[in-house]
Amino acid sequence: MTRTAAALIIGDEVLSGKVHDTNSHDLARYLRALGIELSRIITVPDRVEVIAAELNALRAKVDLVFTSGGIGPTHDDVTIDAIALALGRETVRHPALERSLREHLEERCTDDHLRMAMIVDGTELDFGPEGAAPWPVLILGSIFILPGIPQLFRAQLELLRPRVSGSERAFVVESAFCAADEGRLKPFIDAVVSAFEDVAVGSYPRFRDGDDGYNVRITFDGRDPARVREARERFVASLPAAWLLSTEP
Amino acid sequence: MTRTAAALIIGDEVLSGKVHDTNSHDLARYLRALGIELSRIITVPDRVEVIAAELNALRAKVDLVFTSGGIGPTHDDVTIDAIALALGRETVRHPALERSLREHLEERCTDDHLRMAMIVDGTELDFGPEGAAPWPVLILGSIFILPGIPQLFRAQLELLRPRVSGSERAFVVESAFCAADEGRLKPFIDAVVSAFEDVAVGSYPRFRDGDDGYNVRITFDGRDPARVREARERFVASLPAAWLLSTEP
Numbered sequence: 001m002t003r004t005a006a007a008l009i010i011g012d013e014v015l016s017g018k019v020h021d022t023n024s025h026d027l028a029r030y031l032r033a034l035g036i037e038l039s040r041i042i043t044v045p046d047r048v049e050v051i052a053a054e055l056n057a058l059r060a061k062v063d064l065v066f067t068s069g070g071i072g073p074t075h076d077d078v079t080i081d082a083i084a085l086a087l088g089r090e091t092v093r094h095p096a097l098e099r100s101l102r103e104h105l106e107e108r109c110t111d112d113h114l115r116m117a118m119i120v121d122g123t124e125l126d127f128g129p130e131g132a133a134p135w136p137v138l139i140l141g142s143i144f145i146l147p148g149i150p151q152l153f154r155a156q157l158e159l160l161r162p163r164v165s166g167s168e169r170a171f172v173v174e175s176a177f178c179a180a181d182e183g184r185l186k187p188f189i190d191a192v193v194s195a196f197e198d199v200a201v202g203s204y205p206r207f208r209d210g211d212d213g214y215n216v217r218i219t220f221d222g223r224d225p226a227r228v229r230e231a232r233e234r235f236v237a238s239l240p241a242a243w244l245l246s247t248e249p
Numbered sequence: 250m251t252r253t254a255a256a257l258i259i260g261d262e263v264l265s266g267k268v269h270d271t272n273s274h275d276l277a278r279y280l281r282a283l284g285i286e287l288s289r290i291i292t293v294p295d296r297v298e299v300i301a302a303e304l305n306a307l308r309a310k311v312d313l314v315f316t317s318g319g320i321g322p323t324h325d326d327v328t329i330d331a332i333a334l335a336l337g338r339e340t341v342r343h344p345a346l347e348r349s350l351r352e353h354l355e356e357r358c359t360d361d362h363l364r365m366a367m368i369v370d371g372t373e374l375d376f377g378p379e380g381a382a383p384w385p386v387l388i389l390g391s392i393f394i395l396p397g398i399p400q401l402f403r404a405q406l407e408l409l410r411p412r413v414s415g416s417e418r419a420f421v422v423e424s425a426f427c428a429a430d431e432g433r434l435k436p437f438i439d440a441v442v443s444a445f446e447d448v449a450v451g452s453y454p455r456f457r458d459g460d461d462g463y464n465v466r467i468t469f470d471g472r473d474p475a476r477v478r479e480a481r482e483r484f485v486a487s488l489p490a491a492w493l494l495s496t497e498p
Contacts, residue, residue: 012451015287016470017277018422019453024292028266038264039299041292043273046451050288073432074452075442105432113432151456173267183322183354183362193324202261202295203323204268207400221265 002168005031005064006040010051010079011148014043023068023146023153030157035168035223036064046070051082059086059142064164069148071138073115083140084120094119100135128159139163169223174232176218180243181205185216192235198222199231215245251417254280254313255289259300259328260397263292272317272395272402279406284417284472285313295319300331308335308391313413318397320387322364332389333369343368349384377408388412418472423481425467429492430454434465441484447471448480464494 007027013019024041031038039062044050051070058065070079084091097117102109119125123145125136137156138145144164146156178185182203193201202219218235222228236244256276262268273290280287288311293299300319307314319328333340346366351358368374372394374385386405387394393413395405427434431452442450451468467484471477485493 009290012449012470013453013468014274015277015290016420016422017274017279017281017287018451018468020271020274022269025263025266025269028264030266032266038266039294041258041264041290043290045288072452072454074435074438076451108433110432110435112435113430115435116432149454149456171265173265181362183359183365184357186323186359186361186364189323200261202267202325203321204262205321205398207398219262219267221261 001166002035002037003063003166004037004039004061005066006042006058006062007038008051008055008058008065008067009041009043009148010046010067010070010082011043012046012076015045021068022150023148026150026154027066027068027157032171034161034165035170036164036166046076046078048078048082048085051079052086055083055086055143064142064144066144066146068146068153071116071145071147073112077115079145080118080120083143083145087120087140090121091118092121093117094123094125096125097136104134126159126163129162171221171223172225172228174220174228174247176220176232176236176239176247177245178216178218178239178243179245180216180240182216185218185239185243188235188238189218191238192220192231195234196220196222196227196231198224199228201231201235250415251284251286252312252415253286253288253310254315255291255307255311256287257300257304257307257314257316258290258292258397259295259316259319259331260292261295261325264294270317271399272397275399275403276315276317276406281420283410283414284419285413285415295325295327297327297331297334300328301335304332304335304392313391313393315393315395317395317402320365320394320396322361326364328394329367329369332392332394336369336389339370340367341370342366343372343374345374346385353383375409375412378411420470420472421474421477423469423477423496425469425481425485425488425496426494427465427467427488427492428494429465429489431465434467434488434492437484437487438467440487441469441480444483445469445471445476445480447473448477450480450484 007024014021028038044054070077094117124139127136146153200221204217220228220231256273263270277287293303319326373388376385395402449470453466469477469480
C-alpha cells in the first residue's frame with residue numbers, strides 16, 4: 001500500500017507575505033522519510049467556507065490530510081469550525097482539554113482560553129506514546145489537525161510518527177550536478193528515464209553562488225536504494241566527463 | 250476594483266522536500282505591495298492532468314493566476330502542455346523564441362533546446378518595458394507563466410510590474426508585539442476587530458529566541474494607512490501597559 005497525503009496550510013499571514021511557511025516543507029521531508037507521497041500543498045485564507053471546501057476536495061484525492069494553523073483561541077482561528085462544516089458535525093468542548101487548560105492557567109483561565117478546548121465531535125486526541133505532549137494532536141479519521149507555530153508543528157509530527165508510519169519503504173534520492181545546460185543534457189536524461197521506470201528523474205537548473213552561470217542538478221528518486229544508485233551511476237557514466245561536477249551538493 | 254490572485258507552484262522537487270519553495274512567498278509580498286489579494290497557493294506535482302485540473306479550478310476562483318516552474322526543455326517540464334490541455338488549445342513553436350535560442354546557443358542549439366520555444370497557441374510574450382529581458386514572460390489572458398528558478402521568477406515579476414499594476418491601493422501592515430497569551434489578549438483583540446471593519450486583525454503566537462516562552466504578534470492590515478495606524482494605536486492604548494513589548498519586530 002502506498003499512501004498519498006496533502007498539506008492544508010491555513011493562514012492569512014502566509015498569503016499576505018508576513019510569514020514564509022515552513023510547515024509544508026517540514027511535512028514534505030517527514031512524509032518522504034516515511035515513504036508517503038505528498039501530492040498537494042494548498043494554502044488558504046482564514047475563512048471557514050474556503051477551508052471547508054478545500055478540505056473536502058483534498059479528502060477526495062488523498063489518503064491523509066495534515067492541516068496547519070488556525071487552532072488558537074482568537075477570532076482568526078477558524079480551523080475547527082471549518083472542519084466541522086466540512087464533515088457536517090458539531091463542535092463540542094472536550095473535558096480533558098478543558099481540564100488541561102484550567103490546570104495550566106489556574107486562576108488566569110478565561111472563557112476565551114477555553115475556546116481552545118473546542119473540538120469537532122468525534123475527534124480523537126493523541127498525546128503521544130508517553131502521553132507527555134503538552135497539547136495533543138487532534139485527529140479526525142484521516143485528518144491530522146496541527147498548530148501553525150513551526151516548533152509545535154514539528155513536535156506534533158514527531159509525536160504522530162508511530163501512528164502515521166506504515167509499511168511503505170522510505171524514498172531515497174541521489175543527485176548528479178552537471179555543468180552542461182538542460183538542452184544538452186536532455187538526451188542523456190531521457191535515456192535513464194526510459195531505462196529506469198521505477199526511478200523518478202528530476203532536472204533542476206540553479207544559479208551557483210560565485211559563478212556567472214548555473215548548473216543543473218539531476219535527481220534520482222525511488223524506494224529501492226540500489227536501483228536509485230544504479231540509475232545515477234548509469235547516467236553519470238553516460239555523460240561526457242567534463243560535464244559532471246559532483247554527486248554531492 | 251480589487252483583484253484576487255493565486256499561485257500555482259509546479260514541482261515534484263517541492264512536494265518531495267528537496268526544495269523549499271520561495272516563489273510563493275516572493276509573489277505574496279509582490280502582490281501585497283500592488284494591493285492585489287493572494288487568495289490561494291497550490292503546489293502540484295509534474296503531472297499534466299493534475300496541473301490542468303488545478304489551473305482550471307483556480308481560474309474559476311481568482312482574477313490572476315501565476316504559475317511557477319516546469320517550462321524548461323526536459324521530460325519533467327510539462328507546464329506548457331498542461332496549460333494547453335486546460336484551455337483546450339494546441340502548442341506551437343514560437344518563431345521569436347526559436348530565433349532567440351538559436352542566436353544564444355549558436356551551433357550548440359539542438360531540437361531539445363527548441364522545446365523551450367514551444368508555447369500554447371495564442372500566448373503573448375512580454376519582454377518587459379525595455380525589451381531587455383533575456384527570456385519573456387509568457388502570458389495567456391489571466392495566466393502568467395513564470396520559471397521556477399527563484400532568481401528568474403523574481404526578475405520576471407519585476408518585468409511584469411507595469412502590466413500587473415492596477416488601481417488598487419497597496420496593503421499596509423502595522424504590528425504590536427505582546428507579552429500576554431492569546432487567551433488574555435482576546436477581549437482586547439475582539440474590541441478592535443469590532444471597531445475597525447476595514448482593518449484585518451491577525452494574532453500570531455511565536456516562540457522568541459533566547460526566551461522560555463513566546464509572545465504574540467498582533468497585526469493590523471488594510472489599504473488606508475491612517476486607519477491601520479489608528480487601529481493599532483487604539484489596541485495598544487487599551488492594553489495593560491506591561492503587556493506591550495514593542496510595535497517593531
